[in-house]
Amino acid sequence: MVRFECDYAAGAHPKVLQALVDTNLEEHPGYGTDPHCDRARALLRDLCQAPDAHIHFLVGGTQANTTVISAALRPHQGVICAQTGHINVHESGAVEATGHKVLTIPSQDGKLTAHQIAQFCQGHYDDPTAEHTVQPGLIYLSHPTELGTVYSVAELEDIRRVADQYHLTLFVDGARLVYGLAASDVTLPDLARLCDVFYLGGTKAGTLFGEAVVITQDSLKQDFRYLIKRHGGLLAKGRLLGVQFEALLEDGLYLDIGRRAVVQAMRLRQGFLDKGWPLLANSPTNLQFPVLPDHAAAALSQRYSFSLQSKPDPTHTAVRFCVSWSTRDEDIDALLSTIRAL
Amino acid sequence: MVRFECDYAAGAHPKVLQALVDTNLEEHPGYGTDPHCDRARALLRDLCQAPDAHIHFLVGGTQANTTVISAALRPHQGVICAQTGHINVHESGAVEATGHKVLTIPSQDGKLTAHQIAQFCQGHYDDPTAEHTVQPGLIYLSHPTELGTVYSVAELEDIRRVADQYHLTLFVDGARLVYGLAASDVTLPDLARLCDVFYLGGTKAGTLFGEAVVITQDSLKQDFRYLIKRHGGLLAKGRLLGVQFEALLEDGLYLDIGRRAVVQAMRLRQGFLDKGWPLLANSPTNLQFPVLPDHAAAALSQRYSFSLQSKPDPTHTAVRFCVSWSTRDEDIDALLSTIRAL
Amino acid sequence: MVRFECDYAAGAHPKVLQALVDTNLEEHPGYGTDPHCDRARALLRDLCQAPDAHIHFLVGGTQANTTVISAALRPHQGVICAQTGHINVHESGAVEATGHKVLTIPSQDGKLTAHQIAQFCQGHYDDPTAEHTVQPGLIYLSHPTELGTVYSVAELEDIRRVADQYHLTLFVDGARLVYGLAASDVTLPDLARLCDVFYLGGTKAGTLFGEAVVITQDSLKQDFRYLIKRHGGLLAKGRLLGVQFEALLEDGLYLDIGRRAVVQAMRLRQGFLDKGWPLLANSPTNLQFPVLPDHAAAALSQRYSFSLQSKPDPTHTAVRFCVSWSTRDEDIDALLSTIRAL
Amino acid sequence: MVRFECDYAAGAHPKVLQALVDTNLEEHPGYGTDPHCDRARALLRDLCQAPDAHIHFLVGGTQANTTVISAALRPHQGVICAQTGHINVHESGAVEATGHKVLTIPSQDGKLTAHQIAQFCQGHYDDPTAEHTVQPGLIYLSHPTELGTVYSVAELEDIRRVADQYHLTLFVDGARLVYGLAASDVTLPDLARLCDVFYLGGTKAGTLFGEAVVITQDSLKQDFRYLIKRHGGLLAKGRLLGVQFEALLEDGLYLDIGRRAVVQAMRLRQGFLDKGWPLLANSPTNLQFPVLPDHAAAALSQRYSFSLQSKPDPTHTAVRFCVSWSTRDEDIDALLSTIRAL
Structure with missing residues (x-):
């Protein structure tokens, strides 16, 4: 067969595995405070041309999604998502487990358009009983989507404008971002410039596990490590994430x-x-x-x-x-x- | 220095690491449904003399604790815990994030006694306004405790009796269980016999990460994988957990x-x-x-x-x-x- | 105008108001433990021909819906609901605030059919990755619906069969039940026989406020007052609910x-x-x-x-x-x- | 007997009941948007000398406490509370149900001192693993306390300074505030000046039910009605709260x-x-x-x-x-x- x-059927890319083997007996403080994580963060900030970005390494995508989403929303807010979006259909209600509704918009190709999002938000604020409904607070996109489709820079720029207009956090799930980078005009600096937060996935791109969350919005940066810990996402041997992302990021392996x-x-x-x-x-x-x-x-x-x-x-x-x-x-x-x- | x-300052025990290297290019279905996980489960069931136990591998301890606790409790119930317990002091409110109060009992040595637990529960049910307070639903112990102390089989048997009397789930956090097994009369079969659920920790015992949750109580077994997924704890490359626990369990390495x-x-x-x-x-x-x-x-x-x-x-x-x-x-x-x- | x-634009029906005036200076223990609540419960049990039902009076519908739904579901379960259902569109995410997803089914007339529900559940259990999605746990109907439509006894019986087949709690929101009783063949004994839990609304039927929750399923009865209190729904002067429902229920006023x-x-x-x-x-x-x-x-x-x-x-x-x-x-x-x- | x-053993003060009777057949829009609520809000703003305060009427104290606390906190934050505080001992875990830990401080007389709070916060921020613990985010006081004791203006001013130093929201539960106003030097304008949010209780002071929440902090004002609705606290016949607080507030009845x-x-x-x-x-x-x-x-x-x-x-x-x-x-x-x- x-x-x-x-x-994600195989283990790690040989270079990633070698890095783990090479560093195995090093001793480091836990929870992502080690030099390998620091260096991986520096590499990714450089690649994003985002010197002030905060970067956190989480183990998996569902964890990354729920931690980011619940960090960004106030309690009465929900997350706008294509009906086919991963958080809506394949995370066992992990977003709802944090108390937030997933506000779905129909989509044929897995993508949302700026126009759809604007219409949805306008509909909310035009409703005289808006306060009886869930307020949209965040746009969740994935790039590529569940259907493998990608956004263009122009499309993301349009969505950014809608996000600004309606005070929405813009979040891009990049579980498969390495494939999106290879198949669209969107670059890491574009994502850092246009999103409030996004992640570069390792699990589906050659690491054993790990997603690198890049936060550019200041209010989201604050206390983010508390939020990771509260979601059970602060890996004790955090250095494993640093070592793997170093290998993935250096020399353009990703x-x-x-x-x-x-x-x-x-x-x-x-x-x-x-x-x-x-x-x-x-x-x-x-x-x-x-x-x-x-x-x-x-x-x-x-x-x-x-x-x-x-x-x-x-x-x-x-x-x-x-x-x-x-x-x-x-x-x-x-x-x-x-x-x-x- | x-x-x-x-x-958890170093990586993995050399035998564990070698197993990961040896199996790296194998391709397996995800999320713990692979043959390595199956074999590790079989090994652990045998060691526990618990052929009907359900075993799940989670990445970390906070995740294991919150998934088990929220699976066992009804919404109005809380978890009895020594004031020094890890879930009370070092998990950033992860249990409360699932909606449950941690009901603390003072402890000098990190342990709880059967008598303390019985008194606490009796106090609850004697209160004519009990329904205005949180109902105790689960006993959380760790073996060893945060202070390195251990329970004896006799002590666990006493606590089991109190658990039965007050309809409490008995849960033992075994993040450092390998050290507890070496320093007390408590064995894996004892834990499987006396607890409803416990775990054997890998992270602090030679794996890169991973905790093996052993469930013996039938009602807790049901749908447990949904609950893991909902907490973001279902690792995509679940085989990594299976491979590591195979190495840890076979030939008595643990x-x-x-x-x-x-x-x-x-x-x-x-x-x-x-x-x-x-x-x-x-x-x-x-x-x-x-x-x-x-x-x-x-x-x-x-x-x-x-x-x-x-x-x-x-x-x-x-x-x-x-x-x-x-x-x-x-x-x-x-x-x-x-x-x-x- | x-x-x-x-x-719900006016106050209370004159008979209800008079009952409040007549009993105003009586002194009673709080939280629904008074003789008026007891008598109202007895009246409603009789009308339902359900001598073993548990009855609780809550202030409002959103509170009743979230308390019942979160009492009935395990954490990984969601509630099946017509897309137009009140809990989906007009409760500001109160169900999601308890951690549960609302699983919507399209509906033109506000009703769900037994066939639709069965298809939805079958689709869930046929999915080989079902555990990555939210498990249906409860059917939420309203009678009448948001569009004023009603169920027949035959329709409810069909839905009951599907509920049994897929182990679903059947819950009927009766915020406007007095109008549904007047316009369908469904009676209080039918509801008590076919539902696990339903409520008879007072707010839209002549009381100042109040919804009478009738629980016939044994596992839901247990500890329900804790759950009401946890949701902030245990009214201090609970007698107000008893007095009003006495007036509404006696002599067939409802x-x-x-x-x-x-x-x-x-x-x-x-x-x-x-x-x-x-x-x-x-x-x-x-x-x-x-x-x-x-x-x-x-x-x-x-x-x-x-x-x-x-x-x-x-x-x-x-x-x-x-x-x-x-x-x-x-x-x-x-x-x-x-x-x-x- | x-x-x-x-x-709260009796119904309403005769003047309050009369106001309900007098207005019973008036027809008003729902959910607190009626002229009686508007007038009661205006009266209370005047009494507080707080022309910019936002005022919301909720049915009960537990609802008021959980809505305010969950509105003010980010997910990783907890609420500082005397061990005897109502939210810690008599609300069935309603605060934890919103995902937040109650951080208790021992107290003999039900009060907290500024010094105790400062010490607690300093201990948190001095901890090198602070992010593994719950961050204090709000001070919950009651005036009077569960033991009937009261704060002085000087004590509240000291606590305000600590709140500012550690970026804490200061919240006073005033379920019995009418008795506190009669027994201390604290006035409504003092509370409006020193707290971010407090409430004046009606239930224990002559209304059938109702608590008037006064918000002076701008960030808490935003979207507060969404939050009330999400907690099931937006009473359909909201005018009942307006009518009762008009009666309580005018001519100094309170x-x-x-x-x-x-x-x-x-x-x-x-x-x-x-x-x-x-x-x-x-x-x-x-x-x-x-x-x-x-x-x-x-x-x-x-x-x-x-x-x-x-x-x-x-x-x-x-x-x-x-x-x-x-x-x-x-x-x-x-x-x-x-x-x-x-």
């Missing part, structure tokens, strides 16, 4: 990993299109969503693992193929041959 | 680590006593709490790191020395020489 | 109030239809939703208050007219004349 | 009620002292806490209800006698005669 069902996977994904994409299979979403990143005849899906599943996305009609299935840093070119070759031969 | 300030550290700690303890320094708590485990003259504390701090515990009088300081799997015998030798020479 | 915008209002509402309904105005929802109860030409809405608003519901097209407006125990027949007459003359 | 066990009760309480106090019974607390307000021989307590309980406070030794009992607006002078006379005759 060759695994295409997710981008960019290499993203670019390589996108090249592989584009080969897959072309193979699906050549076969005449439509795509559920127009993803330029490491997730691809072909709509297959059921018999083709059944045949492929003999040798390849992938995940079911939806059932658009009785004889077709939309599925998700993921590539990652650990995907081998020869596995792409073999998969494409198999598809052509179907 | 030789570090005695905590038991026992060796505990025993070796306790031997080192007892040497330290004797050194303190020989010097005429009293001990703040009578700890048979890897944490030792000598009360030093201030000048001695100052002198030691030139070469050794340790943590301040309290200030019993103007010229003395109580401090905490920790040993762990990574403490070297020669560092103990040198420290003892330094102390004798003071 | 004659008010048709809500059913039925008279409901029936009279429904007769008035049906006269309004016919007036709207005679005028050729369609109805947004087919409501047999005290809320009526005509779709008016904008000029007619503007003309009516000179003398009558009503609330805006939606804007179906650029020249029409859907509005809501409410009648209640305090609506006078002559005001209905005058309103109908005005409409005919438009 | 003559009731001295609480100050002052008369407070003064009259304090005169009665001082007569009781003198009677206890004349009998040689010591007082558990030196209360100048409507709660009195004599320590009685057990036989005297038993004898009195034949004709009088009062509440048990504590058991200082095997043969004595400390009890609580409350007077209120509804206590009759002849009942005081009779009680004093009974005591003298014991």
Whole structure:
């Protein structure tokens, strides 16, 4: 079985693992106060061109999302999110567990537009009984989205304007950001300039675990470590996060990993299109969503693992193929041959 | 600087690290559903002689504590805890963040007695306005405690009886359990028999991270993975936890680590006593709490790191020395020489 | 200005007010432990033919909804609700404030069908990653709904079967139940038989305030007063609730109030239809939703208050007219004349 | 049985009840947006000499406490409170239900001193692991306290200085404020000047229910109605609160009620002292806490209800006698005669 069902099936990129091995017997103070974390923070601040940003390393995405969201909102506020957004559909109510409603907006491609957000907020403030409803307080985007789609700088700039107009925190979930950086015009400095807070994911990009949260908004910076601890997110051996992000960030490894996977994904994409299979979403990143005849899906599943996305009609299935840093070119070759031969 | 300030200053025990390296390129499904987790669960169930126990691997202790406590309590219930308990003093209100009050009972040595707990509960149910107060719902112990002290089987049996009498869940925080197993008559089967839920800590016992939660009570078993996910505790690359606990559990490595550290700690303890320094708590485990003259504390701090515990009088300081799997015998030798020479 | 915008514009029905005046100088123990509460509970248990039901009086509907919902759910569970449901749209996130997600199902008429609920639950349990999503734990209905529509006994029986199949608590919000009793075949004994918990609203039915929560499910009964207190819902002078519900329940006053209002509402309904105005929802109860030409809405608003519901097209407006125990027949007459003359 | 066990045993002061009767058939918009609420707010702002204060009427004290506290705190902050404070001992964990820890300080007389608070905060910020603990964010006082004791203006000014130094919100629970105003040098303008937020209680001072929350701090004013609604505290027939507070505030009724009760309480106090019974607390307000021989307590309980406070030794009992607006002078006379005759 060759695994295409997710981008976290293997362990760490060899360079990341080597860094862990090399530093294993070093002794450091805990909870992210060690020199490796300091250096990883410095590297990322430089890459973001954001010398005043605060950077915190958390273990996982759900933890990062709930910690950031509950830090930014007052109790009566909710988070604007595409209906397909990860926090709405795949975190077991972790945001609601912090007391906040997820305010969903329908989306076909996983993205929200500035116009949709503005309309939603205007609707709220036009309502004479607004105080009986949840006030929008934060925009949650992911880049790439759950459907692999990406924002452009221009789109993010429009959304930033709406955020300013309605006093909303702008937060970008970057669990798969390395693939987004490789497939859009958005750069780390753009994110640091346009967002109040975002994160660069490690788990799906070659580390064992870890998400690097970058905070540029001053009020969010205050006391953030208390909030991480309160969410159970302050890793005792915090140096593990520092060591891994040092390895990921230095010499552009994070960019290499993203670019390589996108090249592989584009080969897959072309193979699906050549076969005449439509795509559920127009993803330029490491997730691809072909709509297959059921018999083709059944045949492929003999040798390849992938995940079911939806059932658009009785004889077709939309599925998700993921590539990652650990995907081998020869596995792409073999998969494409198999598809052509179907 | 030789570090005695905590038991999580280094990375992983070499055997644990090697297991991670050996399995790094394996591909597995995520979130703890892989064969390594399955095998680690089987090993631990065997060691506990608890074939029906459910076992879940979480990343850290605060996460384990809040997930278990909020899973066990109804909304109006609170958790009984020694005033010195970790959840009361060192988790930034993580239990309260789940909506539950920590009901503290004074304790000199970090332990609670069955009698204290019974009195507390009786006081609650005798109160004609009990429903205006928080109902005790769970007993939180740690073994060893924050002061390194341990329970005996007899003490745990007494507490179990009180738990039954007042319908309380009995939960033992085993973040440092390997040291407790080496220094008391309590075994894993005892804990599985007497507790509703407990955990065996990895972070302070040779893994990079990870706590193995053992659930024996049926109602707590149900849907526990939802609860972990809701707390942001379901690690994507869950296999990392399985691999590490396999290494820790097989061939009794966890026992060796505990025993070796306790031997080192007892040497330290004797050194303190020989010097005429009293001990703040009578700890048979890897944490030792000598009360030093201030000048001695100052002198030691030139070469050794340790943590301040309290200030019993103007010229003395109580401090905490920790040993762990990574403490070297020669560092103990040198420290003892330094102390004798003071 | 004659008010048709809500059913809580006036104070209390004269009989209810008189009861408060008559008992004002009596002295009673607090928090609902007085003889008036006891008698009101006995009356309601009799009317429900539910001798073992537990009955609690709460001040308002949001409080009743959040207290019941959070009492019934485990932390990882959510509440199934029509998208138009009060808890989803008009309670400022009070349910989410208790940590639970509202799981919405689209609805045109404010009702949910047994089939919709079954499909939703089946979709959850069929999902191989169900534990990454919120588990449905409770069905929230209102009878009548926000759109004035009602359930039949047969519909409730079907929903009960689905509740049993998927282990869901069935909860009916009866803030306007007196009007629902007057306009459907559902009786208090039906509700007591089919629901795990429901409430009979006083606020919109002639009391100054107060909702009578009827619990028939045993596990929900336990410790419910703790839960009320924890939500700030245990009224110090609880006797006020007992006195008012005594007045409402004895001699069938609650039925008279409901029936009279429904007769008035049906006269309004016919007036709207005679005028050729369609109805947004087919409501047999005290809320009526005509779709008016904008000029007619503007003309009516000179003398009558009503609330805006939606804007179906650029020249029409859907509005809501409410009648209640305090609506006078002559005001209905005058309103109908005005409409005919438009 | 003559009731001295609480100050909410009767209904409303006759003037308050009359106002409710007089306005019963008026029709008003809901949720506190009516002219009676507006006028009551204007009256209270004038009495406080605080023209910019925001005033909200809530139904009960627990609701007021949790709404204010959760509005003021960020998630990682807790509330400083005397160990005897109402929110710590008699609200079933309602503060913890909003996610915040109650940080208790021991107190003999129910009061906190500026020095105690400063020490507590200094201890927090001196701790190198402060972020692992709950940050103090708000001071909760009650005036009078649970033991009937009161603050002086000078004491409140000292506490205000500490609040400023450590960036704490200062909140005074005034559930029994009318009695505190009659027994200390603290006035409404003092409270408006020194606190960020406080409330004037109606429930224990002659209304059926209701607490008037006065907010002077700008950041707390924002969106406060959303927060009330989210806590289920926005009463549909909000005019009931306006009408009652109009009656309580105009012509100084609230002052008369407070003064009259304090005169009665001082007569009781003198009677206890004349009998040689010591007082558990030196209360100048409507709660009195004599320590009685057990036989005297038993004898009195034949004709009088009062509440048990504590058991200082095997043969004595400390009890609580409350007077209120509804206590009759002849009942005081009779009680004093009974005591003298014991």
